[in-house]
């Protein structure tokens with residue numbers, strides 16, 4: 001315990017404490033593995049999780065592939081090389097449960113502060129929550145009610161213990177372990193995350209939600225989420241994340257896989273508010289994430305909605321493989337960058353089945369000295385007769401020291417595809433600001449109102465209460481970027 | 484309002500854009516209860532004057548003052564001026580996509596009257612009544628502000644905003660341009676609801692027809708950034724008949740003297 005930094009108190013000397021109100025550190029005793037990465041560490045993680053033998057092998061295979069891989073350099077983001085031996089790959093709170101099964105009060109307090117009640121008596125109506133603290137899942141609420149419907153919603157570790165066959169059937173089938181550098185790393189060392197399984201014909205009656213929290217210093221978070229919706233099933237899943245403010249960078253490399261069988265629908269919403277670093281680009285989370293959905297059956301649908309307002313660097317392209325005929329893929333994104341933040345985000349829509357359609361709506365807002373890029377690929381294979389795509393990516397600049405880029409790529413291998421693409425880049429308009437201000441609304445609120453309107457098409461895709469949160473969060477972020 | 488604190492007074496106002504002087508010494512005084520009309524050829528600086536009164540950042544004031552209720556407002560941000568009770572009905576209102584008319588007006592009303600002063604239900608009820616008064620479809624409540632509105636609809640929306648924000652002094656920049664005859668009557672009806680002993684109005688127009696509905700007590704003619712002539716309501720007839728050249732000539736001579 002003594003040689004770790006997990007007992008750090010709230011860093012109050014930073015003027016950003018107010019601005020980033022999730023920057024506090026919790027005083028929780030941790031069970032950790034030493035820093036560094038090798039086969040022994042991979043084995044140790046697997047052992048800590050009491051995983052079946054095949055899983056340990058799976059991880060080791062991924063680790064070996066990762067060793068042979070190069071990190072991706074094509075994104076428009078810059079950062080010094082990461083020393084992967086200087087990262088801790090496993091840190092879990094030691095006592096998650098008190099005797100009697102209650103969640104450790106310090107942990108409960110942490111999530112309470114973040115607005116995520118995890119104790120049974122405080123449950124949010126209509127939302128089941130899985131809370132992940134560093135490498136470990138703390139609590140999964142509403143479990144019994146869900147179990148009655150045959151829905152499984154638990155941490156990945158539990159899933160590997162209690163539902164190994166289901167996990168084995170689907171894990172890595174959308175994002176194979178060797179998919180890319182970060183996905184390979186994640187496959188080797190992932191610690192926790194959520195597993196959701198919605199059986200045939202079941203409509204999940206509540207929003208399923210996972211809340212990720214990085215607490216420990218020098219620790220990476222590598223969560224793995226797998227959502228399977230069987231034939232005709234429906235689920236709406238929400239992901240939120242925060243981290244303490246620290247002056248070093250921390251790595252977050254997650255993998256999320258979604259599988260929709262025939263007629264199934266998965267709606268995945270994210271509000272990403274990792275700590276973004278300070279004015280000088282000190283500190284902040286590197287958010288290198290692989291998210292992909294697979295519309296495996298006919299008439300299935302997968303929607304990604306993301307509101308990205310945090311992280312020092314974001315590298316993230318939630319994608320959909322549209323294999324089933326008539327399947328639908330959607331990507332709605334708001335990416336806000338400020339200070340020295342860098343975001344390279346977008347999506348990939350791969351049309352394989354007939355009459356598949358995809359919609360991409362991306363709103364990038366850059367302020368400060370940040371760089372915000374949209375990168376998208378719409379690929380239509382010869383088999384995808386009558387595929388349709390509609391893409392609209394708009395960028396808005398606040399001030400003159402930020403930048404916005406769009407890199408849309410269209411690869412159509414059939415002549416029957418209909419692909420529409422619109423893109424605009426604009427400075428926040430002086431005329432709009434003046435107009436709104438002339439009605440009595442101050443500059444900051446006017447900016448916020450205009451940006452809010454700009455993002456409307458994305459916000460309206462979020463579950464209602466979540467959308468209110470997202471709008472508030474964006475307003476808070478904008479408060480410090482005007483003038 | 485006592486004699487010593489002017490209600491609304493523009494004194495020797497000079498303003499320019501980056502490279503061009505536009506207002507070259509405008510003087511104009513409006514007392515409470517008065518309606519003034521401002522006419523003048525295209526490009527003479529009428530919209531610039533309205534924008535400078537409201538505080539548009541594109542213009543730099545190089546000299547002069549604008550006094551509103553005893554205070555020089557030129558140092559204030561546009562929003563602070565609006566909260567004091569100034570209002571500008573724009574010649575070309577801009578669209579705010581994604582923000583509904585109701586949300587926009589509620590935000591504006593909260594800013595003007597204080598957060599929480601008006602209850603949402605009461606606000607919507609009043610808004611509905613005002614819209615009915617201006618013969619606007621209720622569907623506009625949920626449309627995005629000025630987004631895809633026709634020219635006439637935008638002008639009507641400006642008047643709806645004025646009724647909502649209850650300004651003390653309003654400038655209407657060519658609100659009548661592009662209105663059909665019924666819309667003109669309705670818009671004028673809205674304006675006249677505001678007119679009263681504590682309200683001042685500056686109506687910028689090119690046409691006599693609106694002045695039949697909104698009777699001004701004074702008329703000014705702006706030429707090349709200066710008020711070249713001021714008079715009573717009858718002056719408008721002469722302008723309609725003879726245009727501006729004779730005023731320009733006359734004013735030029737006076738300047739030469």
Ligand SMILES: Nc1ncnc2c1ncn2[C@@H]1O[C@H](COP(=O)(O)OP(=O)(O)OP(=O)(O)O)[C@@H](O)[C@H]1O
Pocket residue numbers: 500503505523524525526527528529530531532541574
């Ligand atoms: N922001 C600006 N940048 C450059 N020039 C400007 C700007 N605003 C106004 N001007 C110029 O100043 C002059 C006055 O313009 P203004 O719009 O005030 O005229 P106006 O009297 O309202 O004309 P109209 O009757 O056509 O509405 C014009 O020559 C116009 O081109």
Ligand SMILES: [Mg+2]
Pocket residue numbers: 529530531574656657
């Ligand atoms: Mg004009």
